[in-house]
Structures are given as structure tokens and as C-alpha cells.
Amino acid sequence: MPAMKRFKTSYPGVYFVEAKADGTARPERVYYIVYRRDGRVVEEKAGRQFQDAMTPAKANGIRARRIDGKELPNTERREAERAAKDAEANRWTxxxxxxxxxxxxxxxxxxxxxxxxxxxxxxxxxxxxxxxxxxxxxxxxxxxxxxxxxxxxxxxxxxxxxxxxxxxxxxxKGLCEAPNPRKLTITMPKVDNETTEDLDPEELARLIQAIEDEPNVQAANFMRLALFTGMRRGELFKLEWQDCDFERGFIHIRHPKGGKSQKIPMNDAARAVLEAHPHVEGTPYVFPGQGGKQRVTIQVASNRIKARAGLPADFRPLHGLRHLFASTLASSGQVDMLTLQKLLTHKSATMTRRYAHLRDDALRRASDVAGDMFARIGEERPRGKVANLKPS
Known part of the structure; x- marks a missing residue:
């Protein structure tokens, strides 16, 4: 293609060539600028007469900004834009x-x-x-x-x-660099999570009656199983019939909070609930949600049961049942802390220790029984005589 004729303008370093306007046959001027940058000659297009409303004066202004370094040449600007776009694509905020x-x-x-x-x-x-x-x-x-x-x-x-x-x-995943631990350390606030929810005998009786009166069988049995096993809400949501081993008497818990899958004993009360619980066709879940999918909430029904039982406002109807299960076992004095930890599927003993004072109370009561017995023996012995405590 032959070189196009260049026409000078009244501005040094600004010239134009004649071309046809886009979509028409009329002639149009295309302005170019010439200047030096870093010791080399740069020649670039400034714009078209009609399409860009370019004039010799405008072209001269662009040339002046280029020379002063206030604007990058078109090629460098496009490269910078591409680099910025690539950097943004790799910027994992x-x-x-x-x-x-x-x-x-x-x-x-x-x-x-x-x-x-x-x-x-x-x-x-x-x-x-x-x-x-x-x-x-x-x-x-x-x-x-x-x-x-x-x-x-x-x-x-x-x-x-x-x-x-x-x-x-x-x-x-290799998406970002690891922060320097000398520059970023995330300190957690101290949390007093030693609160345990419990019910007195009257409140427990009202709760059991409210569960009995609940017309929603799925919700009622969900609450019963939470009370009888101490299972978490999420564990009950994920419970499938294949997890219920009636032959060996165990319930398999899929991915309990903070640990790998485990199993807990299926006590007689839990067995009775599961054996009487209806199977919903087309779903593997014991307590399925809509369309047979995994359930994600039971809050409406559990709050309804809580209200019917007249329980305290701060009692959580599901997690509270887990605390009630643990508190009952701990206060019985018949279950050691390690066994309780396994039943609750706690990853460490730290969470289970919140119930230790209840076991201490049970041991203290047992100790008081012994103290009372010896006290009565002391009161019943004849005055003036010293008991012979030496072995015969």
C-alpha cells in the first residue's frame, strides 16, 4: 500500500493525512503527532476529524502533554491497561x-x-x-x-x-500469598461459654408434655431424640436411616462438629423413638426437609413447643436439650467425664469440663452421706467411752 501524503499544520510536530470517513465517501483528515520520548522518536495517531472531533489545536495539546510526561503514548497506555487488567485478574481480594x-x-x-x-x-x-x-x-x-x-x-x-x-x-488453594505472621495475627476475644442450660423437674415435665401434644411427628421425634441422645441439631439434620444400626445398637454421627465421624450408643429410649418414627419414601434422611432434601431448620416447631411448655426465654429448645442431657448424666454421679466427652462427641475435654461441677456436686452428696452416717454413729455411742478404732 503506497504511503499516504502528509500535510503540515501550523503546529510543529502535528500533521494530517486524508482518508475517507467511516461509512461515507467524503474525505476526512486523520491527525498525527510526532515527538521525542526517552531519546527516541514517537509517532502516533491523535484522532480523526469527524469521528473524534479532532483539530490541529487538540492534537497539539495531546503532543504537549506527551512531551511533559502527563500522558502516556497510546502503545504504553494500552500496555499499562493490559497489565492492570492482568493484575486485577490475579488480585484475590x-x-x-x-x-x-x-x-x-x-x-x-x-x-x-x-x-x-x-x-x-x-x-x-x-x-x-x-x-x-x-x-x-x-x-x-x-x-x-x-x-x-x-x-x-x-x-x-x-x-x-x-x-x-x-x-x-x-x-x-494457591490463590494468594500467606500473610507474614509478624504483620498479621488474629487475636480472638475471650468468651465465657461456660453457660449450661438446665430445667427443673417441673419445667422438664411441661416440656415432655408439650412434645407429646405436638401434632408434627417429625418435630416431636426430633426433640425427643435430641433429649435422649444429646445429639447436635446439625447432626440430627444429617442423620440417615443407614446411620441407625439397630442390630448393634449404635447411631453413626456423620462429621460431628470439630471432628471425624463417630458413633454413640443407641439407648432404649432413642431406639423406641426411631423404631416408631415414620419413614418418608424417596429420601434417606430420618428427619427430611422439603422435597426429601436434608433439613436445614426446625426452629418454628421447636419454638412452638418451647412456648407451649412455658420454658424460660433464654432456654434454647434444641441446644438446651443437649445441655440437659449432659447435665443429667454429670449430676447423676454415675458417668465419668471421659465417658461423657465421648457421648457428646467433644473433640477435647475442654468443652466437657463445664459439666464437671455437677459431677463434683454428686460426689459431694455421696461424701455427705458417709459423713452423716459416721456422725450418727458418734451420737449413738455411750458418753464417756472412746471408740476403739484399732483393728482387732
């Missing part, structure tokens, strides 16, 4: 990591709760940051601010724990 993290987790109540925590606590502060851009001071400020806002220590702890999980996930 907390928002991107969370989206990827969610795609690897099963849908359900736990994921919805974490999604709420992320968007409420983490995203507004760290959403657009890389993990390596977060400092210990940033996390400390967030923790202090949430506590000052009246958030419970346990709520803050859940939020910060989620932040740690997201970062750990990104590092494990």
Missing part, C-alpha cells in the same frame, strides 16, 4: 476469596450464617484488600469496634474465625 470459598461448601444454614457474617463484619472493612494487605492493627480495631457496638464476644469470635478460614482457604 477477600471478596473474591469468599466467592470461591462459598463455591466449595455445601448450601445450608451454616453457609447462610457465614455469608451474613462476611457481608456484615468482614466485607465492609477488608473486602477489597488482599490478605497480605491486612495488618494486626486493622483486625484489632475491628474487634474493639464491634465489642463497643454491643456485639457479643461469641459473635465477634465467629466473625474473626471466618476471616481466618477464608485466608487459610486462599493460601491452601
Amino acid at each position: 477477600l471478596n473474591r476469596l469468599w466467592t470461591e470459598y462459598m463455591s466449595h461448601r455445601p448450601a445450608g444454614h451454616a453457609l447462610k450464617t457465614d455469608d451474613c457474617r462476611f457481608h456484615k463484619f468482614i466485607a465492609p472493612v477488608f473486602g477489597e484488600r488482599l490478605p497480605t494487605e491486612i495488618l494486626t492493627l486493622d483486625v484489632d480495631r475491628l474487634r474493639v469496634r464491634l465489642i463497643k457496638q454491643g456485639k457479643a464476644a461469641q459473635t465477634v469470635k465467629h466473625g474473626l474465625a471466618l476471616l481466618k478460614r477464608i485466608i487459610r482457604f486462599g493460601v491452601q
Whole structure:
């Protein structure tokens, strides 16, 4: 293709060539600028007369900004834009990591709760940051601010724990660099989680009667099994009929909180509930949700039972039954802490220790029985005589 004729303008370093306007046959000027950059001559297109409304004066202004370094040449600008786009594609911010993290987790109540925590606590502060851009001071400020806002220590702890999980996930998947531990250390707030929920005999009797009166068989048996086994709500949601070993007398628990799958004994009360419980056709779950899928909530029915029984406002109808199961065994004095830990599928003994004082009370009562017996013997012996305690 022959070189097009160049026409000078009244501005040095600005010229134009004649071409046809796009879509028409009329002639149009295409302006170019010539200047030096870093010791080399740069020649580039400034714009078209009609399409870009380019004039010699505008072209000269572009040339001046290029020379002053206020604007990059077109080629360098495009390269910078491509580099920025590539960098953005590789920029795994907390928002991107969370989206990827969610795609690897099963849908359900736990994921919805974490999604709420992320968007409420983490995203507004760290959403657009890389993990390596977060400092210990940033996390400390967030923790202090949430506590000052009246958030419970346990709520803050859940939020910060989620932040740690997201970062750990990104590092494990090779999506981001691991933060320098000298720059980022996430300190959890201290949580007083020694609270145990219990019911007095009258409250327990009302609860049992409320369960008996509940027309929803699924909800009633769900509550009964929680009371008789101490299983967690999520464990009961995931319970399948194949997990119920009636022959050997065990219930297999799939992935209990904080540990691998385990099994617990199927006591007579639990067996009676399961044997009488209806099987829903087309689903493997003992307590299926809508469409036979895994259940994700039973809150409406459990709160209805709680209200009918007139239980205290702070009593959680499901987790409270787990505490009640554990408290009853611990206070009986017949179950040691290691056995109780295994029944509750606690990963460590730390969580089980909250019930230790109840066992201590049982041992103290047993000790008082011995003390009372010896006291009565002392009162019944003749005065003035010293009992012979030496062995014969």
C-alpha cells in the first residue's frame, strides 16, 4: 500500500493525512503527532476529524502533554491497561476469596450464617484488600469496634474465625500469598461459654408434655431424640436411616462438629423413638426437609413447643436439650467425664469440663452421706467411752 501524503499544520510536530470517513465517501483528515520520548522518536495517531472531533489545536495539546510526561503514548497506555487488567485478574481480594470459598461448601444454614457474617463484619472493612494487605492493627480495631457496638464476644469470635478460614482457604488453594505472621495475627476475644442450660423437674415435665401434644411427628421425634441422645441439631439434620444400626445398637454421627465421624450408643429410649418414627419414601434422611432434601431448620416447631411448655426465654429448645442431657448424666454421679466427652462427641475435654461441677456436686452428696452416717454413729455411742478404732 503506497504511503499516504502528509500535510503540515501550523503546529510543529502535528500533521494530517486524508482518508475517507467511516461509512461515507467524503474525505476526512486523520491527525498525527510526532515527538521525542526517552531519546527516541514517537509517532502516533491523535484522532480523526469527524469521528473524534479532532483539530490541529487538540492534537497539539495531546503532543504537549506527551512531551511533559502527563500522558502516556497510546502503545504504553494500552500496555499499562493490559497489565492492570492482568493484575486485577490475579488480585484475590477477600471478596473474591469468599466467592470461591462459598463455591466449595455445601448450601445450608451454616453457609447462610457465614455469608451474613462476611457481608456484615468482614466485607465492609477488608473486602477489597488482599490478605497480605491486612495488618494486626486493622483486625484489632475491628474487634474493639464491634465489642463497643454491643456485639457479643461469641459473635465477634465467629466473625474473626471466618476471616481466618477464608485466608487459610486462599493460601491452601494457591490463590494468594500467606500473610507474614509478624504483620498479621488474629487475636480472638475471650468468651465465657461456660453457660449450661438446665430445667427443673417441673419445667422438664411441661416440656415432655408439650412434645407429646405436638401434632408434627417429625418435630416431636426430633426433640425427643435430641433429649435422649444429646445429639447436635446439625447432626440430627444429617442423620440417615443407614446411620441407625439397630442390630448393634449404635447411631453413626456423620462429621460431628470439630471432628471425624463417630458413633454413640443407641439407648432404649432413642431406639423406641426411631423404631416408631415414620419413614418418608424417596429420601434417606430420618428427619427430611422439603422435597426429601436434608433439613436445614426446625426452629418454628421447636419454638412452638418451647412456648407451649412455658420454658424460660433464654432456654434454647434444641441446644438446651443437649445441655440437659449432659447435665443429667454429670449430676447423676454415675458417668465419668471421659465417658461423657465421648457421648457428646467433644473433640477435647475442654468443652466437657463445664459439666464437671455437677459431677463434683454428686460426689459431694455421696461424701455427705458417709459423713452423716459416721456422725450418727458418734451420737449413738455411750458418753464417756472412746471408740476403739484399732483393728482387732
